[in-house]
Amino acid sequence: MELTGAQIFLECLKKEGVDVVFGFPGGAVIDIYDELPNYPFKHILVRHEQGAIHAADGYARATGDVGVCLVTSGPGATNTVTGIATAYMDSIPVVIFTGQVPTPLIGNDAFQEVDIVGITRPCTKHNYLVKDIKDLAYTVRQAFYLARTGRPGPVLVDLPKDIMQQKFEFEWPEDVSLRSYNPNLTPHARQIKKVAKLIEGAERPLIYAGGGVISSGAEDELTWLAKSLNIPVTATLMGLGAFPGDDPLWLGMLGMHGTYAANMAINNADLVLAIGARFDDRVTGKVSTFAPKATLVHIDIDPTSIQKNVAVHVPLVADCKSALSALKSEMEPNLDSIDWEVAHAVWVRQVQEWSETHPLRYKKSDTDYIKPQRVVEKVYEISKGEAIVATEVGQNQMWAAQFYKFKRSKSFLSSGGLGTMGFGFPAAIGAQMAFPDKLVVNIAGDGSIQMNIQEMMTAVCNNLPVKIVILNNGYLGMVRQWQELFYNCNYSETCMDAQPDFVKLAEAYGAAGYRVTEEKDLEPMLKEAFSNGKPTIIDVRVDPQENVYPMVPAGASLTEMLLV
Amino acid sequence: MRHTLSVTVENEPGVLSRVAGLFSGRGFNIESLNVAPTLEEGVSHMTITTIGDEHIVEQIVKQLRKLVTVIKVVDLIEHSSVEREMVLIKVNAEDAKRAEILRIVDIFRCKVVDVSVDELSIEVTGDHGKIEALINLLGRFGIKEVARTGTVAMKRALQV
Numbered sequence: 210m211e212l213t214g215a216q217i218f219l220e221c222l223k224k225e226g227v228d229v230v231f232g233f234p235g236g237a238v239i240d241i242y243d244e245l246p247n248y249p250f251k252h253i254l255v256r257h258e259q260g261a262i263h264a265a266d267g268y269a270r271a272t273g274d275v276g277v278c279l280v281t282s283g284p285g286a287t288n289t290v291t292g293i294a295t296a297y298m299d300s301i302p303v304v305i306f307t308g309q310v311p312t313p314l315i316g317n318d319a320f321q322e323v324d325i326v327g328i329t330r331p332c333t334k335h336n337y338l339v340k341d342i343k344d345l346a347y348t349v350r351q352a353f354y355l356a357r358t359g360r361p362g363p364v365l366v367d368l369p370k371d372i373m374q375q376k377f378e379f380e381w382p383e384d385v386s387l388r389s390y391n392p393n394l395t396p397h398a399r400q401i402k403k404v405a406k407l408i409e410g411a412e413r414p415l416i417y418a419g420g421g422v423i424s425s426g427a428e429d430e431l432t433w434l435a436k437s438l439n440i441p442v443t444a445t446l447m448g449l450g451a452f453p454g455d456d457p458l459w460l461g462m463l464g465m466h467g468t469y470a471a472n473m474a475i476n477n478a479d480l481v482l483a484i485g486a487r488f489d490d491r492v493t494g495k496v497s498t499f500a501p502k503a504t505l506v507h508i509d510i511d512p513t514s515i516q517k518n519v520a521v522h523v524p525l526v527a528d529c530k531s532a533l534s535a536l537k538s539e540m541e542p543n544l545d546s547i548d549w550e551v552a553h554a555v556w557v558r559q560v561q562e563w564s565e566t567h568p569l570r571y572k573k574s575d576t577d578y579i580k581p582q583r584v585v586e587k588v589y590e591i592s593k594g595e596a597i598v599a600t601e602v603g604q605n606q607m608w609a610a611q612f613y614k615f616k617r618s619k620s621f622l623s624s625g626g627l628g629t630m631g632f633g634f635p636a637a638i639g640a641q642m643a644f645p646d647k648l649v650v651n652i653a654g655d656g657s658i659q660m661n662i663q664e665m666m667t668a669v670c671n672n673l674p675v676k677i678v679i680l681n682n683g684y685l686g687m688v689r690q691w692q693e694l695f696y697n698c699n700y701s702e703t704c705m706d707a708q709p710d711f712v713k714l715a716e717a718y719g720a721a722g723y724r725v726t727e728e729k730d731l732e733p734m735l736k737e738a739f740s741n742g743k744p745t746i747i748d749v750r751v752d753p754q755e756n757v758y759p760m761v762p763a764g765a766s767l768t769e770m771l772l773v
Numbered sequence: 774m775r776h777t778l779s780v781t782v783e784n785e786p787g788v789l790s791r792v793a794g795l796f797s798g799r800g801f802n803i804e805s806l807n808v809a810p811t812l813e814e815g816v817s818h819m820t821i822t823t824i825g826d827e828h829i830v831e832q833i834v835k836q837l838r839k840l841v842t843v844i845k846v847v848d849l850i851e852h853s854s855v856e857r858e859m860v861l862i863k864v865n866a867e868d869a870k871r872a873e874i875l876r877i878v879d880i881f882r883c884k885v886v887d888v889s890v891d892e893l894s895i896e897v898t899g900d901h902g903k904i905e906a907l908i909n910l911l912g913r914f915g916i917k918e919v920a921r922t923g924t925v926a927m928k929r930a931l932q933v
Contacts, residue, residue: 327790330787330790330791331798335842338787387841388844389842390841511839513835513839516831516832517832
C-alpha cells in the first residue's frame with residue numbers, strides 16, 4: 210500500500226521501537242504532526258528546540274537507547290545545534306529529524322530555510338538530506354543504525370516538506386549494510402594476551418574508566434576485572450557510575466577536579482588501563498607529565514581516540530565490553546596462580562591511604578551559609594544513592610560529581626565534553642520520561658538553570674516530577690572561581706545577584722517551589738520536595754564564596770593540586 | 774613531511790565538503806585535493822596531498838577513515854606509487870626569449886598549447902619535483918598565470 214512520506218517516516222519510527230519523541234512542530238513538519246496522533250508513541254511538546262534535543266539526549270543517557278528529536282526547518286533546526294554538539298562530544302546516540310523546505314525551494318533562501326546538513330556536519334556522526342522518497346525508509350533505518358552502533362553519536366536526517374507529502378510504497382529494509390562503515394568490535398587476540406601479561410607483571414596497576422564503558426555496557430566486566438585482580442579504579446566525569454561509588458577500590462573521579470587519591474594514583478601507577486576514555490585535557494592536565502611511570506594500555510572503539518592526545522604503549526581498538534570479556538577469558542584460567550590480594554596489597558593500601566588522608570572535603574561554614582557540598586550530600590542521603598542525577602555545568606556539576614556516590618551507570622547525566630549550561634533540566638525531563646517512577650534530580654546553578662528554565666512548562670504539562678536543586682550562590686560560580694584564583698579577583702560580569710524569585714517562578718508554571726536559607730531546613734524541605742509528586746524547584750541559598758577543590762589549574766600537572 | 778593520500782569515497786552530495794571540512798575543522802593542512810569519479814558507479818577517488826608530522830598524518834588518516842562516506846584511505850608514502858600533476862603555465866615570451874623557453878619545453882617534454890605575440894602557454898605533466906623545477910626555471914621569464922590540477926596518484930603494481 211502506498212503511504213505518504215510522513216506516514217512512511219512514522220512507520221519507520223515504529224519499526225525502530227521508538228516510544229517517545231521530543232519535538233516542536235512547524236510549517237515544514239506539519240504533515241508529520243498531522244499524522245502523529247495515529248501512531249502509538251508519545252510526543253513530548255517542549256518549549257524550545259534546545260530542550261527537545263537535550264531531553265532526547267537525557268533519555269538516551271538514562272536508558273542506553275536511541276533518543277529521538279523532531280523539529281521544524283530553519284530556526285527549529287538551528288536551535289538544536291548546541292544539543293547536537295553536546296551529544297556528539299559525549300558520544301550519545303540521538304537521531305534528530307529536521308524539517309526542510311520543499312526540494313524545489315532548497316537553495317533559494319526560502320522562508321525558514323537553512324542548510325542544516327552543512328551546519329551540523331562537524332557535530333554529527335553522520336547526516337542526511339532525503340531528496341527522494343524512495344530513499345526515505347532506508348535513510349531513517351541507517352540513521353538509527355549509525356547512531357547506536359560503533360562509537361555512538363548523533364545522526365541528523367533532514368526531511369523536505371514535499372517528500373513528506375509524496376506517496377510511495379512502504380517497505381522496511383531489514384538489513385543495513387554500509388561498505389564504508391565497519392566498526393571494529395572484537396579485540397585483537399595478541400593484544401589481549403599482551404595486556405594480560407602486563408597486568409600480571411604490574412605492581413601498581415590502575416583502571417581509568419570513561420563513558421565508553423557505560424555505552425558498551427561493560428560495567429560488569431570492569432567490576433570483575435577490578436575486584437578479581439584487586440585493581441583500584443578511577444573514572445572520568447562520563448565514566449561515573451561504571452564502577453560502584455561506594456566500593457573500597459573506588460578512588461573517585463580524576464583530573465582537574467578529581468580526588469587527590471585518583472590523581473596521585475595516576476602519577477604513581479606502573480600500569481594504567483584506559484578503558485573507553487579519551488584522555489581529555491580536563492583529565493590529563495599537562496600531557497607531558499600524565500601517568501609518567503606507567504605503561505599505558507588504551508581500549509577504545511574509535512581508532513581516532515588512540516594516540517590523539519597521549520602516546521599509548523598498547524593500543525586496542527575494540528568495543529569495551531568485547532575487549533574486557535576477552536581479557537576476562539584470558540585471565541580467568543590462571544586466576545588462582547597469583548594471589549591478587551597480596552600482589553597489589555601494598556599499592557591498594559597506598560591509594561587508600563591517599564583517600565583517607567585527603568578525602569573530598571570542605572570547610573564547615575563559619576557563617577550562616579549552607580555549604581553547596583552539604584546540599585549534594587543531603588540529596589545523596591535522602592535518595593539513598595538511587596536517584597538519577599542530572600547536572601547543569603559549572604561548580605554545581607563538579608560538586609555533584611564529587612559528593613554524590615554513583616552506584617550504578619546511567620544514573621549521572623552531565624554534559625562532559627561540551628560543557629553545556631542549560632543541559633541538565635531538559636536532560637532530566639528526558640530521563641524522567643523514561644523512568645516515571647524514579648527520583649530524578651537536576652543539580653543546578655542559578656546561572657545554568659536560567660538557560661532552559663522554560664522547560665518547566667514541559668515538565669508540568671507532562672506530569673514529570675523532576676526536582677531541580679539550585680545551588681544558588683548568586684554567581685556564575687566556576688568562572689568566578691577562576692577569576693578569584695587566576696585573574697586577580699576581577700569578578701567581571703559573573704555576579705548574578707539580580708535574579709528571579711525561583712519559588713514564584715516555579716509556582717507561575719504550576720510547579721512547586723521551596724526556598725532554603727538555613728541548614729536546619731535543608732533536610733526536611735528536600736524530603737518534602739522529593740515526595741510531593743510534582744515538578745519542583747528547591748532554591749538553596751549557598752555560600753557564594755565556596756570553590757570547587759581539589760583543583761588542578763588548566764595546563765598544570767595532576768600532582769599540582771590546589772586543596773581545601 | 775609531505776604525504777599523498779589516496780582516498781576512495783562514496784560519490785554522494787556533500788562528500789567533498791565532509792572531507793574538506795574535516796581538514797579545516799581540525800586544523801590540518803591541505804596542499805592539494807583532487808576528486809573525480811572512478812570506473813565503479815557511485816564511487817569517487819580523491820588524491821589529497823598534505824603536510825604534517827607522523828602524528829598528525831596518523832590522525833588525518835584515522836579521522837578520514839571514520840567518515841561514514843569514506844570507503845578506503847591509503848597513505849601512499851608507505852607504498853611505491855606513481856604521482857602526476859598537470860599544470861598549465863602562461864609565460865612571458867618575447868622574441869628574444871622564445872627560443873630558450875622552447876628549449877626548456879623540449880627538455881621537460883612539455884607541450885605548447887597556445888601561442889601569442891609575447892606569451893606561450895605550456896602544458897606540463899609530471900611529479901611534484903618536476904613541476905617545481907619547471908616553474909622555477911620559467912620564473913625568470915615572468916609567469917603570468919598558472920592553473921594546476923593538484924596531484925593524482927596511484928599505487929604501483931607489485932613488481933615480482
